[in-house]
Amino acid sequence: MKLTTLISIAALSAMPLVASAAGDAAAGKAKAAVCTSCHGANGKAMIPTYPNLAGQNAQYLVLAMKAYKNGERKGGQAAIMAGMAAPLSDADIANLAAYYAAM
Known part of the structure; x- marks a missing residue:
């Protein structure tokens, strides 16, 4: 019984971490304009590298x-990517990730 209680507490404690990792795809789309020059407007790069x-x-x-x-x-x-990522906040990164993952 104690083990199941500990597992339940651990699972519930981790839920806010999972929820905070999810970004806002709409906000990511607004932030992605600068990404399109290399990664394409539709998230598909025209340059093979x-x-x-x-x-x-x-x-x-x-x-x-x-x-x-x-x-x-x-x-x-x-x-190049280090320079592009440097000004991004954790929220910006989560939002961009949500945007591209939803494509």
Whole structure:
């Protein structure tokens, strides 16, 4: 009985973390204008070295943008992305991720 209570408490405690990770796709769309020059207006890049973002997993996008912002991601277009991600807040990142994941 104690184990199930602990599991229930742990699950309920984690719920706000999951909810806060979800972004606002409409706000992300408004913020995504600068992204379209490389990743395309529809989230599909015209240049093969740039990744498609449309339909990508939101959690992956959040982790990738935060890694660029924190200088943890190297190689490829990392220098460009670090500059693009630097001014983004955590809410901006979550919103962009929600927007591209919903495409």
